[in-house]
Amino acid sequence: MTSESTQNQSFLLERHGDITVVVPSPEVESMSESLIQQAAHLVLVPLKADPPSGLVVDLSKVKYFGSVFLSLLLRWHTPMKKNGSEMVLAGVNDRIRELLRLTNLDTLWAIYDTPQQALDALGGTD
Secondary structure, three states, rough: OOOOOOOOEOEEEEEOOOOOEEEEEEEHHHHHHHHHHHHHHHHHHHHOOOEEEEEEEEEOOOOOHHHHHHHHHHHHHHHHOOOOOEEEEEOOOHHHHHHHOOOOOOOOEEOOHHHHHHHHHHOOOO
């Protein structure tokens, strides 16, 4: 299904052709800011080393998060945008969708019901 897959304890990175999928584990809901910042950096390194044409953040395993995780998403968004790549969200539950709406971030990222829909929209391959 994927051509490459790397994982640390908090995030799984999968490469589908030229699209990267980041899958946060449920533990990000309770991680401290310093741990989230370290994890964000670990994800940024491969994104900057081999920039994908698109980034899917699969939130299907995460029930809720707060401002620290929102800042992490923005940290990933910035280099993607500078590279001319698109970042989208997938597997977003109603609670997270409402948080994104309240922060107006639902206008920054397209939101898809499933990671496969997001991959299809970005032109990813299986």
